[in-house]
Amino acid sequence: xxxxxxxxxxxxxxxxxxxxxxxxxxxxxxxxxxxxxxxxxxxxxxxxxxxxxxxxxxxxxxxxxxxxxxxxxxxxxxxxxxxxxxxxxxxxxxxxxxxxxxxxxxxxxxxxxxxxxxxxxxxxxxxxxxxxxxxxxxxxxxxxxxxxxxxxxxxxxxxxxxxxxxxxxxxxxxxxxxxxxxxxxxxxxxxxxxxxxxxxxxxxxxxxxxxxxxxxxxxxxxxxxxxxxxxxxxxxxxxxxxxxxxxxxxxxxxxxxxxxxxxxxxxxxxxxxxxxxxxxxxxxxxxxxxxxxxxxxxxxxxxxxxxxxxxxxxxxxxxxxxxxxxxxxxxxxxxxxxxxxxxxxxxxxxxxxxxxxxxxxxxxxxxxxxxxxxxxxxxxxxxxxxxxxxxxxxxxxxxxxx
Numbered sequence: 001x002x003x004x005x006x007x008x009x010x011x012x013x014x015x016x017x018x019x020x021x022x023x024x025x026x027x028x029x030x031x032x033x034x035x036x037x038x039x040x041x042x043x044x045x046x047x048x049x050x051x052x053x054x055x056x057x058x059x060x061x062x063x064x065x066x067x068x069x070x071x072x073x074x075x076x077x078x079x080x081x082x083x084x085x086x087x088x089x090x091x092x093x094x095x096x097x098x099x100x101x102x103x104x105x106x107x108x109x110x111x112x113x114x115x116x117x118x119x120x121x122x123x124x125x126x127x128x129x130x131x132x133x134x135x136x137x138x139x140x141x142x143x144x145x146x147x148x149x150x151x152x153x154x155x156x157x158x159x160x161x162x163x164x165x166x167x168x169x170x171x172x173x174x175x176x177x178x179x180x181x182x183x184x185x186x187x188x189x190x191x192x193x194x195x196x197x198x199x200x201x202x203x204x205x206x207x208x209x210x211x212x213x214x215x216x217x218x219x220x221x222x223x224x225x226x227x228x229x230x231x232x233x234x235x236x237x238x239x240x241x242x243x244x245x246x247x248x249x250x251x252x253x254x255x256x257x258x259x260x261x262x263x264x265x266x267x268x269x270x271x272x273x274x275x276x277x278x279x280x281x282x283x284x285x286x287x288x289x290x291x292x293x294x295x296x297x298x299x300x301x302x303x304x305x306x307x308x309x310x311x312x313x314x315x316x317x318x319x320x321x322x323x324x325x326x327x328x329x330x331x332x333x334x335x336x337x338x339x340x341x342x343x344x345x346x347x348x349x350x351x352x353x354x355x356x357x358x359x360x361x362x363x364x365x366x367x368x369x370x371x372x373x374x375x376x377x378x379x380x381x382x383x384x385x386x387x388x389x390x391x392x393x394x395x396x397x398x399x400x401x402x
Contacts (some may be wrong), residue, residue: 264342
């Protein structure tokens with residue numbers, strides 16, 4: 001796809017004169033417009049000795065797109081900072097802001113960071129309010145979606161979306177929140193986030209401010225006094241936040257949150273490491289989702305019967321990326337979720353949690369209870385031709401036993 005991205009971007013920048021006083025303004029405008037056209041989730045402007053490198057993250061993978069003259073790099077980043085209402089004269093410290101878009105349009109978060117060759121800028125695209133996704137739009141497996149809907153109907157307990165960075169945790173938890181907001185009749189929905197990434201109608205959203213001592217744990221304690229019924233916490237990061245969240249989950253509140261974990265079973269271990277007692281984990285957790293995003297093969301994919309192309313996956317036939325105009329030459333278009341959902345409950349798994357069993361034991365018992373693992377989802381996706389073995393390995397790795 002690199003060549004196609006470069007070609008598209010080259011077309012967008014054709015005719016621009018680097019000597020023009022409006023050059024930086026035009027560059028930023030076209031960089032952002034091209035990002036939306038390419039369906040990118042992020043734009044990277046990274047300074048190097050040769051110049052300012054432009055890259056787009058498309059379907060989870062960074063694609064090189066071009067190089068701007070090194071002498072003009074500070075002006076381009078400064079223009080981006082102006083649009084995000086950041087301090088242009090501070091180039092020695094990280095900054096974060098937003099480019100506020102008209103209603104219904106794409107909103108963008110801008111982050112800058114000082115590097116050896118100047119300031120690096122990353123722009124994250126967020127969909128407009130009319131495009132925010134509900135559960136039906138996530139293409140969750142039927143068993144996961146049905147189970148998640150049942151859990152969202154509960155009046156207390158915690159639902160966690162877990163996974164590494166960039167796995168779609170926030171998208172999933174926001175979809176859950178919007179589902180509740182759409183169906184909530186006479187219920188109070190609140191959120192505590194750092195930062196607020198998307199406005200959700202019907203939810204009282206609050207952003208923490210650590211500069212004045214208003215962190216997640218402090219905000220959550222005060223939020224409990226606001227008579228909420230559903231609480232969304234952007235991310236559980238420490239013991240204080242985890243303990244306060246579980247107190248809420250056990251006292252008549254439905255809690256939605258995210259945190260980083262390699263698997264659903266590993267998430268139990270991480271919460272335990274944060275100091276959450278086993279009885280709270282068994283009684284307070286309704287469900288833990290763990291997910292990854294894998295690129296979906298384009299229709300141009302080719303069938304392969306070569307065992308080497310399976311990369312060790314137990315499938316008989318696989319499809320490989322080829323590349324065409326529709327997918328920009330990558331062989332992939334769009335993404336799919338590889339998701340597992342662990343539900344402790346009063347089962348053998350719940351008893352194992354009480355006895356502080358290790359992650360391998362918890363995962364084995366979860367599978368016995370009916371959990372379909374992220375690996376099983378990946379293998380099935382490769383076997384059906386939805387994605388390639390190389391993509392499953394890129395997302396899930398080689399180290400784990402299938």
